[in-house]
Amino acid sequence: MSLPSSTTSSSPGSSGPTHNATSAPRTGAHRTGAQVMCEALIREGASVMFGIPGGCIMPFYHAMWEYRDALRHVLCRHEQGAGHAAEGYARATGQVGVCIGTSGPGATNLVTPIADAWMDGTPLIAITGQVPSHLLGTDAFQETDITGITVPITKHNFLVTRADELPRVFREAFHIARTGRPGPVLIDITKDAQLARLVPDWDVAMDLPGYRPTGFHPELAHAYGAVPSNADAIEACAALLHAAARPLILAGNGVIQGGATRELRALAEQTGIPVITTLHGLGVMPHDHPLALGMPGMHGWVHVNRAIQQCDVLLNIGSRFDDRVTGKASTFAPHAKVIHVDIDAAEIGKLVRADIGIVSDCRPVLEALAVSLSAATATDATRDRRPWLTEIARMRDDHMPRQGYTRRDRSAPLMPHDVFDAFNANFRDRQDWRVVTDVGQHQMWAAQLIDWSRPRSHITSGGAGTMGFSLPAAMGAAIADPERTVWVIVGDGGFQMTSCELATIAQEGLTNLKIAVINNGYLGMVRQWQQLFEGRRYSGTPLTGPDFSKLAEAHGLRGITVDHADDAVLAIQTAWAQHSCVLIDFRVEREANVFPMVPAGRSIGDMMLTESADASQHDSSPRVASHHATSHHAASPAASPSVSPSAKA
């Protein structure tokens, strides 16, 4: 992963006003801790960092100037944006993302992206400045115990007070972040350690005796169905799959992180076992593959959730049985023998009992299963899975029409699904795109309706559900891969949480980043819950915003506003063709809902397919942003559902 050594021994800062006329130091020479930090990053393969300077991280920024040809720094407008940008970079490439903040508020602003990376297994290095070591613990200016704060949301963190620890700490930090189940690692470095001079020892060994990122843990064998080794578990797993009449594969983020997409498709095709994909697994199976069923869970398709409830063997590969997937866990897949393959031993049996647990990276398991199953089929006729596939197809045919949003009335308001249809029309036959979604209704519509076909083409905040994730994460993805256009699909609520990063996009000239705001003037997912379960008490959900097109233009970007379904395809096409970041403000039907829906805490067999009849009348008021301003006096649960709170003065 490290760059050729010539990169570090050359003179990166040969031009420009450096503090050191002789530019970066030679190998073996004294250098500052801050210079060592830069060289360590380069050695670990980092080439882009997202951050904001401040007092206690200034020595690092001082040194960074010398290395700017090898290490690009992207100044963000808020450390949260820097953290999400590093996450987007990591999720697009599989490489470790790097973000930087100063001590105190700079560090605490990184907490949300660190927690997000923790939940979604995103490899992230967060570098924070810290007050000089002699001031630690004195409540010095901008001192915050960031290592203490981030203990529960990092794989590990380090407080470095001595410069000679830096080479080892950076090596360990990157190793921890990128191996096993990837995740965030924070390195907090005191200002004096950044300033101290040393001759770095780059050959220093890692000291991580307790870190076993992969592999079977014999002490936990009893919890995994008493299988004594992975090899035996694979045989048991193959036997279960071979004998199954109604098997299913549940593929998650681990398949993408483990680079096992091809192996997964091969196993599915070899065995004829249909595949369902979690939110983070979208793209591992092409949407039009005959064995690709789609997404399960709270907003999963009916036939997918029903298939889970009927299957007799469920192979979960690289997914952690999040409650948004399982619904009420005790009723999940009640007839199934469950095989759980996860790189993190702690996930096995945590939420759903596993009949067989395998602690491993996904790819070797899929490869071994393919071998094992081909041996099994050689000696025994392959089980006829056609009745099972026919049954799933029947369930899909029964319910897809109600899941779809077929436009019948061309004069009807722009519906969110029109926007996603327009995206599919533009995405068809193209490979040069990614989508980064935020959190809420648009995220679920995108997951359901976009024709996902490639791994890493879909990036979102899953486990943490961080609104405001998408715009900065897309910056990271756009910088990581300039050849692909990155589409931000974001609600008007989430967009306003991090929209300050429009300035970063403009400053960095990210022309391959395009933004689609699904603007309904509500915090829509919360509003949907309020409509369905709380008697339409729209408390705290009506939302105004600026004219988003003009906001984009104010940043020197382009803006388009779309009110009609007929304009959606062309708007996307136009935005894509422009050599500029373009924002499209899609002013959609305000009270469209995401279906199917499993109410929180219920069994996934328990799906709502529509609003109840009396709650189905939509607000037909104009959807311009200025109308969103009118506050609404809390409607009681008994209030007439036809009253449109936001349309009342």
Add this chain to the structure above:
Amino acid sequence: MSQHTLIALLQDRPGVLHRTVTLLRRRGFNIASLAVGRSEVPGISRMTLVVDASDATQVVSQLDRLVEVIGVTDVTNEHAVQRETALAKIVASPSRLHQLVDIVAAHGARVLHVGDDEMIVEITDTPERVELFIAFIRPEGLAELMRTGRLAMMRGRTTTRLEAPAHYRDQADGAPHEEVAA
């Protein structure tokens, strides 16, 4: 809910106890007792942890996930030697104290200090017998109690230092490394 006794090997670094306790708190495991100190290997601490849990699998695997935790063993059903030490201050009349000196000795406790109207005794025994002893002295004027928490060690040549890495063991002043795989 039953109790589980776990032995963990930890890197002896600042913050490692904080990480351990934070994890147990956030995952909702109740700590009944915790004792930690340096092990026979420089740089490595050994911890005996008693948690209230019907199934310790999650505790073990979550602890094991911590980078500075080298290994965790559930010794609940391992017939391990288990000991706890308690110091107790008993306040009583001089005459009663005089009688108590012999009685506590009969319980296996040691008298560490006797004053005019108070004394300090120490008991080191199985957790159950320590409990019994405390129950006995409570009505005698138990004024102050200090307990170490449980210590546990597996019997036989099996040790819980199996996973201590070689470069740590090499620093252990030529201590014998005969270990039997579990």
